[in-house]
Structure formats: structure tokens, C-alpha cells
Amino acid sequence: MSDNGKKVVDGLGRRDFLKTAGLAGVGVAAAMGGMAAGSAPAAAVAGPLSRAADLPKNKGPRVVVVGGGWSGLTIAKYLKKENPKFDVVLLEPSAMFMSCPLSNLWLGGVVDVDLLLHSYLDAARNNGYVWLQGMLVQFDREKRRAWTTAGHVDYDYIVLAPGIDYNYASLGVKDPAVASTLAHMYPAAFKPGSEHLSLRNKLDDFEEGVFVLNVPAGNYRCMPGPYERACIIASYFKKEGIKGKVILLDPNDKPTIKAEGFLSAFNDLYKDVLEYHTSTTITGVDPHNKVVETEFGEVKFADAALYPRVRAARLIEDVGLVDPNSPQMEARIDHFFYNVPGDEHTYVAGDSRPMPFSKSGNTANTEGKVVAGIIAARAAGKEPKWESPNTICYSMVNTDPRESIMVDAKYKFTKGKGWGFTDVRVINKRSRQLAKANIEWGRGLYRDMFGA
Ligand SMILES: Cc1cc2nc3c(=O)[nH]c(=O)nc-3n(C[C@H](O)[C@H](O)[C@H](O)COP(=O)(O)OP(=O)(O)OC[C@H]3O[C@@H](n4cnc5c(N)ncnc54)[C@H](O)[C@@H]3O)c2cc1C
Structure with a gap:
């Protein structure tokens, strides 16, 4: 690690390393666990970022999926279904999954918290991929190397699905x-x-x-x-x-x-x-x-839960993938095939996407299957296919008796007009039957993401 008395990271001096990884400006705080770039002791830089992550040796093309939410979990599973030879690594820092969908029902005492909690280990084992518990800090699109808090990982394809962050300035709080x-x-x-x-x-x-x-x-x-x-x-x-x-x-x-x-x-x-x-x-x-x-x-x-305007997860900005025209700091990607323009090895999906689709779990899940198909097609030298994601969303409006309403919609792109809804079905009449379907919808999707 020592080169003429200077600390180096993987053969690079620290300044060079920061430059290569794009860490010299924004996002350094995340990389250094909150420390400013200039003040970070070299030892902090040389920590987990400098060693290879502990992973089994890959036997096929490696796909790193960043973020184990509704999008990332679906993409990881369906990549393996599309091509069992893919070596899939799901990178997620949380120790376990907690679902946002159905969490309002848990708030209201309708369902138990167990319904919302799931194991990343089970998801990975059941579906033949690896869960690496860590965060993406930065990646090099040319070298195809990702630096994570659990070590660095070389890859063939990378998919970023880090969800959202909040923009508190939208509440007048600067x-x-x-x-x-x-x-x-x-x-x-x-x-x-x-x-x-x-x-x-x-x-x-x-x-x-x-x-x-x-x-x-x-x-x-x-x-x-x-x-x-x-x-x-x-x-x-x-x-x-x-x-x-x-x-x-x-x-x-x-x-x-x-x-x-x-x-x-x-x-x-x-x-x-x-x-x-x-x-x-x-x-x-x-x-x-x-x-x-x-x-x-x-x-x-007396109390409040204040919801600022959302933006794509800060990671998207930190790695330089924000669309400069996006008011919500969303990613700059091809709207049909999810890759960064001119780079068929880097993808963004889920709630960080720029398309005006509903930022919903069902959308992320159905879209995730499409994204897995796109990557598998390209890896096999075939033309990828676009399909609309599907937004199915139930809302419980009464807990005693339990009654829900629902909407089901897809998307279409019209030249000159942009994206819009299609095949919309809304049921505004609340019913017990829809409340049952509401909970069954969640169970089905948890089975899809965590079961074999
Ligand atoms: C109260 C509530 C109710 C909802 N109800 C519904 C519903 O009924 N139906 C529905 O369809 N949708 C619903 N949603 C929306 C749904 O939860 C989101 O749209 C969905 O979770 C988006 O999936 P995602 O994978 O893009 O993001 P997320 O699920 O948020 O996952 C992002 C993941 O990325 C990880 N991550 C972030 N940064 C990094 C990094 N640097 N490295 C590695 N990992 C990282 C995070 O830890 C997180 O696990 C609800 C949401 C809420 C809050």
C-alpha cells in the first residue's frame, strides 16, 4: 500500500483514484462516510474501497444490481431466470427488507409487521444470486469496476435502482x-x-x-x-x-x-x-x-409527517447520471431500454427513472422483468424488446370494515405528446372484496420477489 511513503489505492495515488472514480467533487461525503474529501485520512480511503469484495468467482457475465428495493429485487431474480449463467450480485446495505406498500395498513393495525419484513438471504438463496451487503460509492463505466463499502466489484453490466431522496427546499426549508x-x-x-x-x-x-x-x-x-x-x-x-x-x-x-x-x-x-x-x-x-x-x-x-417533493436518490447525482433537464434530478437514460445513452452496460430503473410512470412498487416490479429481458437480450447479441410496465395500485380507505379502491394502468408513448396512460381501469367504489385483493396483491408480490 505504500509508494514512496505515499498511500496508494489499487496502484493509484489517492488524488488519481478520486479523479478516476469521479469522487473529487460531489458525493465524496457519501464515499467517505460523511468526511470531506480534503480531510479524509488516506487510511479511510484505503479501507473497503481498495480491496475486492468477498464474492464467489464468477462463471458467467456479472451483473451488479444496486439497491434491493422493489426494482432491484425483481431485476436480480429475473436476470437469473432469463439467463442462469449470469452471475448476479445484488448490492443493498440494509440488513433486511421492509416494504413500503401495505405499510399504511400496518399503521392502521390491519396487518402485522411480519407481512412487511423479508430476508435478503432468502431472496438470494431461492433465486441463485448473491446478496452483497454494502453501498455503491462510485463506479468506472470504462473499466467496469464498482467501488462499494464492501469492496470493489468488476462487472459486465450494472443496474442502478436506488429509489428516491427528499428535496426539503420544496417545503421552503433551504x-x-x-x-x-x-x-x-x-x-x-x-x-x-x-x-x-x-x-x-x-x-x-x-x-x-x-x-x-x-x-x-x-x-x-x-x-x-x-x-x-x-x-x-x-x-x-x-x-x-x-x-x-x-x-x-x-x-x-x-x-x-x-x-x-x-x-x-x-x-x-x-x-x-x-x-x-x-x-x-x-x-x-x-x-x-x-x-x-x-x-x-x-x-x-401537534404532530406531522411532512412529505417533501421527491428526487431520484442522491446516488444518481453523485455518480454523474442526472438528466440536467429533470426537475426531480432523475437519471439520464434511454426511455425505452433504460441504458445510459451510448452505454449498453449501465442501466437505471425503479423510482430513479425519468419517465413519468407512477413511482410505485408494482411499476418497479413489472418494469424490472422488462429490464432483465433487455440486458439478457443484449448479452446474447439479440435486439431487446420494450414492454409497458403495469401500475396496479390498491388503497384501503376504511379499516372497519376493511374497504379498498384500486387502479390498473399501462403506459404508451405518442410522438409529439410524450408519455401517457393507456388501458386504464379505476374502481372508485370501495368494497371489502377489493380490501381482500389489496392484501393478496402484496402477498403475491412478496412471493414473486423473495420466493423461488
Ligand atoms: C407508504 C407507502 C405506500 C406505498 N404503497 C404502494 C402500493 O400500495 N403499491 C405500489 O405499487 N407501490 C406503493 N408504494 C411505492 C413503492 O414503495 C415504491 O415505488 C418502490 O419501493 C420503488 O422501488 P425502488 O426499488 O425504485 O426503490 P426502493 O424500494 O426504495 O429501493 C431502493 C433501494 O436502494 C437502496 N440503495 C440506495 N442507495 C444505495 C446505494 N448507494 N448502494 C446500494 N443500495 C442503495 C436502498 O437501501 C433501497 O433498499 C408505496 C410507498 C410508500 C412509501
């Missing part, structure tokens, strides 16, 4: 310190894990007053999610006799999806416990005094 406070005190609970547990604990402890929720602008993760959550919390307040009110602030003039179904639930079931404020944009938040500022005045709250 100071990163205030954004951090806000994220700790009033987490959105639209990313899996601690945020969801925190929201559930808040509800368990809630005694009285206003609970504020909001709908972000733009193409946010899970279109019906904020409306479903408002129903679930209102339903919980009613059932538990809590003297609380849910206030839902929405910049749109009606729910962005399944509007009729949500509006009739708000009116028929929750008139006394739910206020729905349309055309209302949040312009600022004072987390210490518990005040949300809007164009129409202030809302004081």
Missing part, C-alpha cells in the same frame, strides 16, 4: 440544518424502515390535536399514498376515540389519482376528523414551534 431537524422530527415516512416505525410510534403516542400530512408537487412516490394514509389515520382516531384531527394539505385541486373514491371516503366516513385543503402549497415549516406555513396562512400542529 437551511440543511433545519432540513435535518425536520427529517428527524416529522419524517415523511415514504422511505422504508425507520421512518415508518417512527410514524407508527407517533400515532401510538398521539393524544390530541392536529396531525398534518401533505401531498408533494410533481411525480412523487406512491400517488395515492398520502390520501390513503389520511384515511387510515382518521380511521384510527375514530376507532380509538382520540380527540384528533387530520389535516391534509394538497397543492392539487383534487386527489391526483382515484379522486372520486378518496373524496367519497373523506365525505362519507371522516367528515368530523379529516380536513382536506386543496390548492394549498407549503411555503415554510418551523419545526420547533410546530407550524406549517402555506400561501393561505399558518397551520399549527
Whole structure:
């Protein structure tokens, strides 16, 4: 490791290494576990990044799939189905999977948390791939080497499916310190894990007053999610006799999806416990005094889950793949075949994609199968095929009795117009039958991603 008294990484001086890996500017904090580039001691750089990850020797083309969410899990499994010779490595830092879909039902006490939790080991073993527990820090598209917190990995193809991050400036919060406070005190609970547990604990402890929720602008993760959550919390307040009110602030003039179904639930079931404020944009938040500022005045709250506008996961920016024209910092990829233009070895899928598809688990799952097919076709020297992903989405609007509504849609591209929905079927009439289908939908998809 020593070259004339200087520390080197894989034969490169530290400065050269940073340059090669593109670490010299943005994203260094992530690479160095929060340390600034200039101040990182060489030993920190030479740690896991400098050694090869502990992996079995690959016997076929290696595909690294970054992110074990709905997209990455599906892609990893279906790559092996498409071509059992692929050596697939799923890179995911979390110790276990916790599902966002159906988490609102768990918040409302309808399902047990066990339904949401799944094992990466089982998914990998059942489907013949390897789970590497770590994070992608950077990769070199020419050399096809990925640097991860678990060591570096050489690959033939890489797929990035890292999901979303939040843009707190969209809530009028420009100071990163205030954004951090806000994220700790009033987490959105639209990313899996601690945020969801925190929201559930808040509800368990809630005694009285206003609970504020909001709908972000733009193409946010899970279109019906904020409306479903408002129903679930209102339903919980009613059932538990809590003297609380849910206030839902929405910049749109009606729910962005399944509007009729949500509006009739708000009116028929929750008139006394739910206020729905349309055309209302949040312009600022004072987390210490518990005040949300809007164009129409202030809302004081006892507790809240504030959902900023989403952007593609920061990783996409850190590795230099952001589309400069994307207001939500999404990836620059071919809209039909998911590869970075001019590079058929690098792909982006799931909620980091730039296409205006619904940022949903069902979309990521059906799209993942298509992406696996595209990579397999190209590896075999064949023409890839495009297919529309499918967005099937149930929302539970009542927990006693359990009643859900649903939508099912695909996408089509029209020259001059861009992307739009096709084959849309919406059921706005809430029913017990749809509530059953709602839970069965989740079970089926967990089986698909984690079972053989
Ligand atoms: C409350 C709620 C309810 C929802 N309900 C539904 C529903 O009913 N139906 C539906 O279809 N969808 C629903 N969704 C949406 C769905 O959860 C998301 O659209 C889906 O998870 C997107 O999949 P993804 O793989 O792109 O991202 P994610 O599932 O978020 O996965 C991204 C993964 O990437 C990992 N990662 C990030 N950075 C790195 C890195 N540098 N290196 C390695 N790994 C990294 C993360 O740890 C994470 O595991 C809901 C979402 C929420 C929050």
C-alpha cells in the first residue's frame, strides 16, 4: 500500500483514484462516510474501497444490481431466470427488507409487521444470486469496476435502482440544518424502515390535536399514498376515540389519482376528523414551534409527517447520471431500454427513472422483468424488446370494515405528446372484496420477489 511513503489505492495515488472514480467533487461525503474529501485520512480511503469484495468467482457475465428495493429485487431474480449463467450480485446495505406498500395498513393495525419484513438471504438463496451487503460509492463505466463499502466489484453490466431522496427546499426549508431537524422530527415516512416505525410510534403516542400530512408537487412516490394514509389515520382516531384531527394539505385541486373514491371516503366516513385543503402549497415549516406555513396562512400542529417533493436518490447525482433537464434530478437514460445513452452496460430503473410512470412498487416490479429481458437480450447479441410496465395500485380507505379502491394502468408513448396512460381501469367504489385483493396483491408480490 505504500509508494514512496505515499498511500496508494489499487496502484493509484489517492488524488488519481478520486479523479478516476469521479469522487473529487460531489458525493465524496457519501464515499467517505460523511468526511470531506480534503480531510479524509488516506487510511479511510484505503479501507473497503481498495480491496475486492468477498464474492464467489464468477462463471458467467456479472451483473451488479444496486439497491434491493422493489426494482432491484425483481431485476436480480429475473436476470437469473432469463439467463442462469449470469452471475448476479445484488448490492443493498440494509440488513433486511421492509416494504413500503401495505405499510399504511400496518399503521392502521390491519396487518402485522411480519407481512412487511423479508430476508435478503432468502431472496438470494431461492433465486441463485448473491446478496452483497454494502453501498455503491462510485463506479468506472470504462473499466467496469464498482467501488462499494464492501469492496470493489468488476462487472459486465450494472443496474442502478436506488429509489428516491427528499428535496426539503420544496417545503421552503433551504437551511440543511433545519432540513435535518425536520427529517428527524416529522419524517415523511415514504422511505422504508425507520421512518415508518417512527410514524407508527407517533400515532401510538398521539393524544390530541392536529396531525398534518401533505401531498408533494410533481411525480412523487406512491400517488395515492398520502390520501390513503389520511384515511387510515382518521380511521384510527375514530376507532380509538382520540380527540384528533387530520389535516391534509394538497397543492392539487383534487386527489391526483382515484379522486372520486378518496373524496367519497373523506365525505362519507371522516367528515368530523379529516380536513382536506386543496390548492394549498407549503411555503415554510418551523419545526420547533410546530407550524406549517402555506400561501393561505399558518397551520399549527401537534404532530406531522411532512412529505417533501421527491428526487431520484442522491446516488444518481453523485455518480454523474442526472438528466440536467429533470426537475426531480432523475437519471439520464434511454426511455425505452433504460441504458445510459451510448452505454449498453449501465442501466437505471425503479423510482430513479425519468419517465413519468407512477413511482410505485408494482411499476418497479413489472418494469424490472422488462429490464432483465433487455440486458439478457443484449448479452446474447439479440435486439431487446420494450414492454409497458403495469401500475396496479390498491388503497384501503376504511379499516372497519376493511374497504379498498384500486387502479390498473399501462403506459404508451405518442410522438409529439410524450408519455401517457393507456388501458386504464379505476374502481372508485370501495368494497371489502377489493380490501381482500389489496392484501393478496402484496402477498403475491412478496412471493414473486423473495420466493423461488
Ligand atoms: C407508504 C407507502 C405506500 C406505498 N404503497 C404502494 C402500493 O400500495 N403499491 C405500489 O405499487 N407501490 C406503493 N408504494 C411505492 C413503492 O414503495 C415504491 O415505488 C418502490 O419501493 C420503488 O422501488 P425502488 O426499488 O425504485 O426503490 P426502493 O424500494 O426504495 O429501493 C431502493 C433501494 O436502494 C437502496 N440503495 C440506495 N442507495 C444505495 C446505494 N448507494 N448502494 C446500494 N443500495 C442503495 C436502498 O437501501 C433501497 O433498499 C408505496 C410507498 C410508500 C412509501
